[in-house]
Amino acid sequence: MLLSEIPKEKILWMYKTMLLIRKNEEAVEKYYRIGKIPGSLHLYIGEEAVAVGVVANLNREDVITSTHRGHGHFLAKGGSLKKLWAELLGKRTGACKGKGGSMHLFDFENCNLGSNGIVGGGIPHAVGAALSFKLSESKNVAVSFFGEGATNQQNFHEGLNLASIWKLPVIFVCENNQYQISLHYSKQQAIEGVAKRGISYGIPAVEVDGQDVVAVYEVVKRAVERARSREGPTLIEAKTYRFTGHTIDDNELYRNRDEVEWWKKNKDPLAIFERKIIEEKIFGKEVLEKIAEDVEKEIEETIKFAEESPYPEPEELFEDLYSTKTKGTLIWNWE
Amino acid sequence: MSERVITFREAINEALDQEMQENAKVILIGEDIGRYGGIFGVTKRLIDKYGEERVRDAPTAESGFIGAAIGAAMMGYRPVVELMFIDFIGVAFDQIINQAAKIRYMSGGGISVPIVIRTVSGAGFSGGAQHSQSLHSILLHIPGLKVVMPSNPFDAKGLLISSIEDDDPVVFIEHKGLYETRGVVPKEKYSIPLGVADIKKAGKDVTVIATAVMLHKTLSVVEKLREEGISVEVIDPRSLRPLDTETIANSVKKTGRLVVVDESYPRCSFATDIASFIASKYFEYLEAPIKIVTPPDTPVPYSLPLERAWIPNEEKIYDAIKKVIEYKA
Numbered sequence: 001m002l003l004s005e006i007p008k009e010k011i012l013w014m015y016k017t018m019l020l021i022r023k024n025e026e027a028v029e030k031y032y033r034i035g036k037i038p039g040s041l042h043l044y045i046g047e048e049a050v051a052v053g054v055v056a057n058l059n060r061e062d063v064i065t066s067t068h069r070g071h072g073h074f075l076a077k078g079g080s081l082k083k084l085w086a087e088l089l090g091k092r093t094g095a096c097k098g099k100g101g102s103m104h105l106f107d108f109e110n111c112n113l114g115s116n117g118i119v120g121g122g123i124p125h126a127v128g129a130a131l132s133f134k135l136s137e138s139k140n141v142a143v144s145f146f147g148e149g150a151t152n153q154q155n156f157h158e159g160l161n162l163a164s165i166w167k168l169p170v171i172f173v174c175e176n177n178q179y180q181i182s183l184h185y186s187k188q189q190a191i192e193g194v195a196k197r198g199i200s201y202g203i204p205a206v207e208v209d210g211q212d213v214v215a216v217y218e219v220v221k222r223a224v225e226r227a228r229s230r231e232g233p234t235l236i237e238a239k240t241y242r243f244t245g246h247t248i249d250d251n252e253l254y255r256n257r258d259e260v261e262w263w264k265k266n267k268d269p270l271a272i273f274e275r276k277i278i279e280e281k282i283f284g285k286e287v288l289e290k291i292a293e294d295v296e297k298e299i300e301e302t303i304k305f306a307e308e309s310p311y312p313e314p315e316e317l318f319e320d321l322y323s324t325k326t327k328g329t330l331i332w333n334w335e
Numbered sequence: 336m337s338e339r340v341i342t343f344r345e346a347i348n349e350a351l352d353q354e355m356q357e358n359a360k361v362i363l364i365g366e367d368i369g370r371y372g373g374i375f376g377v378t379k380r381l382i383d384k385y386g387e388e389r390v391r392d393a394p395t396a397e398s399g400f401i402g403a404a405i406g407a408a409m410m411g412y413r414p415v416v417e418l419m420f421i422d423f424i425g426v427a428f429d430q431i432i433n434q435a436a437k438i439r440y441m442s443g444g445g446i447s448v449p450i451v452i453r454t455v456s457g458a459g460f461s462g463g464a465q466h467s468q469s470l471h472s473i474l475l476h477i478p479g480l481k482v483v484m485p486s487n488p489f490d491a492k493g494l495l496i497s498s499i500e501d502d503d504p505v506v507f508i509e510h511k512g513l514y515e516t517r518g519v520v521p522k523e524k525y526s527i528p529l530g531v532a533d534i535k536k537a538g539k540d541v542t543v544i545a546t547a548v549m550l551h552k553t554l555s556v557v558e559k560l561r562e563e564g565i566s567v568e569v570i571d572p573r574s575l576r577p578l579d580t581e582t583i584a585n586s587v588k589k590t591g592r593l594v595v596v597d598e599s600y601p602r603c604s605f606a607t608d609i610a611s612f613i614a615s616k617y618f619e620y621l622e623a624p625i626k627i628v629t630p631p632d633t634p635v636p637y638s639l640p641l642e643r644a645w646i647p648n649e650e651k652i653y654d655a656i657k658k659v660i661e662y663k664a
Binding site for chain 2: 065097108113123126127155326331332
């Protein structure tokens with residue numbers, strides 16, 4: 001697909017969003033290193049083209065479910081950077097009022113049904129959202145993001161099977177970043193390629209270069225058209241690579257530096273996209289530089305907002321657990 | 336209200352029917368719930384009325400279809416899932432404890448999960464260790480869930496209607512020994528609020544908390560004790576979370592004695608939970624140690640005499656009550 005076939009406005013959005021995800025993750029990492037973010041972090045650096053290439057095809061009403069590496073999906077789907085940062089810092093102004101954290105980001109406003117700390121946990125939720133679209137006869141679609149590690153998990157197999165027999169408008173996007181923490185993909189399953197697994201469920205599957213946002217955009221476009229016209233689910237395997245460790249504290253003893261450097265040098269999704277934009281003369285360098293400036297400024301302002309936001313009060317511990325009031329004791333208290 | 340006598344099974348069927356009639360967002364998902372009508376016959380004929388889109392037969396993929404029900408619930412549907420036996424909960428446990436129960440909390444109240452998981456528990460049918468358990472105590476451990484356990488047709492209908500209309504995930508547990516029991520049930524739709532216990536029998540000497548089938552066994556023991564001059568107050572909690580601690584505490588304050596009868600395993604259980612709650616909060620009212628009547632700490636056996644020995648019976652309930660009555664400090 002040529003870039004000229006994609007509306008300019010969309011290309012601008014794709015570039016800005018990829019850059020925002022990258023710069024944001026870099027800022028998050030820096031902030032973690034100085035001890036300002038608790039818990040652990042799973043950075044999305046290197047995989048930006050997948051979230052952006054997929055979401056470029058979606059409307060706000062389309063649903064996504066995400067993974068424990070979900071900052072990128074959250075932002076791509078329209079999530080607020082301010083709410084993301086406030087959540088990472090555990091502030092009340094966060095996306096989940098400080099009750100979710102990095103691995104559990106929800107954003108119902110933008111139909112993001114949540115990142116998930118359980119590998120594969122969100123796959124059936126996307127299937128269920130797609131079922132709701134089928135029942136209500138809407139044209140919306142659901143997309144489930146998951147890593148290749150999830151494809152050995154029951155929710156993957158059961159989710160694909162259900163979506164196929166019920167002919168649901170769902171797109172399964174496997175972000176094959178090649179490592180399940182430390183175990184290489186080749187040692188996770190005996191057959192080569194996650195996409196092949198679609199065959200056993202009667203689901204068309206396609207493999208795509210996950211470092212090329214245009215390629216991702218193109219295959220997802222077809223899958224979305226298929227889903228919207230009620231032809232059923234599609235499985236997409238995006239071959240990608242995480243440039244950082246599994247978590248921020250990963251010593252990465254399981255892969256050699258040359259491999260990482262090769263990917264960074266040759267398969268950086270941002271560099272590839274930037275080159276295409278310039279070569280195909282869609283935008284000049286100065287436009288991209290201006291975007292970078294804006295992004296840096298936005299992140300800076302956001303950190304200030306998150307820092308200045310209040311922490312939740314201890315009483316808030318007991319809020320948001322149940323929605324329906326009932327008569328008896330719902331939350332146990334021994335005192 | 337027009338009343339007639341129907342079975343526990345029919346009462347649940349009627350609750351599902353009336354909720355589906357009233358709200359198109361109520362859908363059923365489960366194994367063999369369509370033409371087959373559910374293996375215990377609870378969903379019979381609903382497929383004729385509401386079609387296979389809303390009465391959705393699922394393959395044996397409990398994690399997948401409970402997860403899908405959660406996804407549909409997050410989008411505003413009200414799925415009622417049938418989990419054939421509560422023993423199978425293990426294969427879907429992540430979706431229940433890490434997903435359904437926590438999504439509202441983790442999202443800071445942003446997303447609710449109005450799903451009902453109807454399931455079947457209970458021993459007494461030679462089902463063996465994997466088809467006879469009462470695992471509700473495991474669920475009570477998990478914040479975010481609501482757990483309901485009716486003991487009669489009237490309560491079953493009213494509580495199920497409340498559960499379906501509730502915005503939180505509810506596990507609704509039907510004891511297989513109750514399906515054939517009959518009772519007066521109004522034809523019209525009505526609901527029983529969750530968290531309200533029912534004093535099945537007022538008394539003054541001892542409080543007995545009993546659930547599901549154990550409630551019926553307790554009531555039959557009460558007659559014998561009455562002849563001996565012992566007045567027993569029998570409370571059916573009906574929903575175990577939320578729990579009507581007020582009614583339970585008030586009763587214990589009055590009687591000074593407590594026995595809890597429940598069919599789930601003894602350790603970290605509903606019975607020990609109530610016992611520790613009363614002991615830690617209302618110790619000064621107690622005139623005797625609390626007794627719990629539960630099965631022994633073993634899996635459910637298959638052989639008839641073994642299973643009979645496993646299930647708490649009238650004799651054990653009688654002995655426990657007598658012991659707390661006769662206790663001398």
